[in-house]
Amino acid sequence: MEQQEAKALGLLAEYETPQALMAAAEKVRDGGYKRWDTHTPFPVHGIDDAMGIQPTILPWIVLGAGATGTLTALLLQWYTNGVDYPFLISGKPLFSWVPAFPVTFELTVLFAGITTLLGMLALNRLPRLHNPLFDVKRFARATQDRFFLALDATDPLFEDSSARALLEGSGATAVEDVPDVPTNENIPSWMWQVAIVLVFATFVPLGLIAASYNSTSTTPPFHIVGDMDWQESYRYGEEVPFFDNGQAMRGALPGTVAVGELEEDDAFYRGMDDMGNWLAVAPVEVSKSVLERGRERYNIYCLPCHGESGNGKGIVHERALALDTSGWLIPRDLTMDSIVTQPDGQIYDTITNGFNYDAETGTGNMAPYAAQIRPEDRWAIVLYVRALQRAANASIEDVPADKRSAL
């Protein structure tokens, strides 16, 4: 018996009505006790005074959370739409208060609302699934139809016999010890091990993603969802069974010209004068920048065959010789006399329509480049070819006198 009393964590008194509890609470309060509580199935009004409970600071915490929500929302909207990715809509300011209002309001309420619940629980030290009071059988009625007063043995004034006398004299229907039932609150060690393994396991997929993100690969990226990457549609140049000419692309109707594509100017677009003769001189202004452009385009489109200096010995040519010389048509040396003497318009025409090329069969000596190179760039290439020809056929006299010694 004595042992049991030594172990008790406190005393629990039961009352039948809220009024009885309230009277008892006043007595305990006046007795100077500090560590005690009452437990009721519903909030009993007036008990706060009877127990001397101080107002909670919860409202202030919620106020702080709400203000944080307001600020977060404003910063979020200002930064995302005004700074990081400016959204210009109908010329309106990138950030303004009125359209920012709804989201600001919602986030304020959201932050405050979540904090209200979590704050209430935290202040109440909940969740607390194990509570010594639950070991007292009759305490189950605290959430049903009985009213309890619990006095903690750790209260400085607590002294078993006097406390018991106080409670018994307060109209309690029963007074009982809160037993100290030893429970094993330690989490079993295997649970820790599993938890540690699980925590590390969560980093594996993230690591894999990061690794693949920071490396290159020769295979196409892995798509979980194809989206519109693989569509059942015909691509340019593909063959289809259902059109007369078997081509997927429909092309322009015969005799029609698309807007802006009339190309009236024979000199510019075809390199001819009104009589149908080749233009001797390119109909474009010659300048350093045009020549630079010509060099750039030449190096992209012509160099592989005709070579960097125009001598007809480009890498495609070299490669063709290395593999198999039969049937390879040697690209022409662009600096040879017969081409030096050609009018500009003719070289332009070679780029546009190819050389000895049959559009019907798609065969010939050199294919046309009209599809790849715009007219003004073709002229720039012509001018650059002229420059190459000058360079290839130059004599020492062409070099300024003061630079000759450098050669």
Place this chain on the structure above:
Amino acid sequence: MSSQYDLEIQTALEDPTSRPHLVMGGATFASIDDDVAGVSEGFLKKTSLAWYAMFGASISVLAMLGAVVVYLISTGVGIWGNQSPVFWGWPIVNFVFWVGIAHAGTLISAILFLLKQDWRTSINRFAEAMTIFAVCCAGLFPAIHVGRIWVVYWLFPIPNQMEMWPNFRSPLLWDVFAVSTYATVSLLFWYMGLIPDLATFRDRATSKIRQGAYAFFSLGWTGSSRHWHRYEKAYLILAGLATPLVLSVHTVVSFDFAVSQLPGWHTTIFPPYFVAGAIFSGFAMVLTLMIPVRAIFGLQHIVTLRHLEVVSKVILATGSMVGYAYAMEFFVAWYSGNPYEQFAFTNRAFGPYAWAYWIMVSCNVISPQLFWFKKLRQSVPALFVISIFVNIGMWFERFVITVTSLSRDFLPGSWAYFQPTPFDALTLIGSFGLFFTLFLLFIRFLPIIAISEIKGILHKQESHH
């Protein structure tokens, strides 16, 4: 037993000097526990058959919804009738319909709480649950309507591979924030209210599993007065937060329409008119659900005829507001002198969708006017039938608004009559499956009435004697 309550109700209603008690039948704290917890505990005994039948039906409908959604995602939104020019077809209609219903719960719990309307206690838990399940149904529609659901996270300001942010000046984005905040706060509010009652369930539990589950979710609640003190403060704060929130949600939903420049949508009357409509539809749904539940589970003495009558008065008031808004829309169209606006409204009432318009008017404007008659307000069958009419009418309201304006806009060349497909109907029906499945689970496992609050009311009633 029920006849005894009826008698009590009758005398209480007939005596104009005294208001009938909110809780009847000589209830005690213990008897309230028995009655409410008994619904969940006594399941295997009396009411189980009806429940299992209803649950079986709902879950089959839910499974059908699942199949439709899988088909939709794997095929595309083309399985619905959404077609030029009506790209906002039934999915948006259904979304607004469900969000509207979701308003009653928080309104009852928050606004009526602040107004100290004690009668709310009998129905608030129920209405809050309804709110949450309706928000689930509502949220479903925009989510599946986006088409490519796997990139639905683009709706939220999350850093993504496009290095783009959502447009914060779009009402559709406001909607994302409004509805998700509303869902979260309603859930918190509901859960917080549940904690003490879950503890009651825990302490009454006879099986270990039941006890463990309720213990877990009641977080170790002991009914400590120090806890109650903070709890009540928190409840008051949440009510204060939820009150403007509930009004904001349908306001923002109405912005989806009102901020765009379409005749029939671009009007400032939309926010208040939508909010009134939402409360109207939400309360109707409360009646539709509450009437059968209180009859089946014998809760007539907790949810009394007086509660139903008060709800019907709210329906009458909000229904009249909605009717006023319908009339005002026509007035504004005429008064504006804007030919497009005038056309939009003539077209609504007399165009190809006139049938839908007049269904809406009869259900929403005419049927609630019957509640002027006390006899009908106190007749349970009449309440039930009218509440169903209101549900139908409010679905049609959203249909009329969405479809009539879109199907005939500025360019007559693009006009077309909207044709829903069978999948439109199946998704709508399926959403009811989702709703009722959740609802039946709620009835089965959770306290459907706020036990601790009812005890508080009972205590108050007794102290006045």
